[in-house]
Amino acid sequence: VVSDEIHNDFVYPGFEHTVFANVDPRFAEFTVTCTAPSKTFNLAGLQISNIFISNETLREAFQKEIDKTGYDEPNALGAVACEAAYRGGQEWLDQLRAYLLENLNFLRAYLQEKIPQIHLVEPEGTYLVWLDCSELGISGKELDQFIVEKAGLWLDGGAMFGPSGADFQRVNIACPRATLELALDKLKAAVDNLG
Structure with missing residues (x-):
């Protein structure tokens, strides 16, 4: 399951966001969780995202496919902006x-x-x-x-x-x-x- 959690930071009072992989401990074994600072911090143009894969075999297979694309390294500006947003953007x-x-x-x-x-x-x-x-x-x-x-x-x-x-x-x-x-x-x- 590829779970798009990109809007996870936008929850209204009285509600709580639950990441799909956390619904049941077994789900983490077959889930690719995608998040990004792009929606939350308006950084879409910097093309940076986060991909969490708990299952090591699935993670290695994913990394091999990403390596083939030539887009396996984030740009420096995106990485710095992502870190700055998460560290200082609360x-x-x-x-x-x-x-x-x-x-x-x-x-x-x-x-x-x-x-x-x-x-x-x-x-x-x-x-x-x-x-x-x-x-x-x-x-x-x-x-x-x-x-x-x-x-x-x-x-x-x-x-x-x-x-x-x-x-x-x-x-x-x-x-x-x-x-x-x-x-x-x-x-x-x-x-x-x-x-």
Whole structure:
């Protein structure tokens, strides 16, 4: 199992993140756990990540494959930034988490007050938040077109995650509140013009 734990640092109060390999001690034997400072500390451009493999045989096989790619050594800037983020970034991360929670609360209140047809799917963590748009009466490609063409937004259409996502859109709340409010104002205007 390759377990992508890249959003593990973004957990809202009252919830706890459990790494897949820790769910059961046996799971660590067949799990490749992937984390990175890229989401948490906005270091994606530095192309640095962490890969944890407890099983020595699996780890050696993985290393052999990585060696073949020619990308087996991290760049120096990425390694230094990763260490600096993990050693000295706690205060920044705490402030980021607080800001994300405020954005989540703002999003929830805005939807309830101004766009009650769209419902927040309450997240336990991450800054990628699902919106249930089923009450709009449009779904799939039509919903995606509505979001782009009528609201002037570029969200992640839920249909790309499978048929059960056709009524959903995913919004990134890791932005300035003014940007989030502008996006919600555009969405409200589009929804108001639906009927």
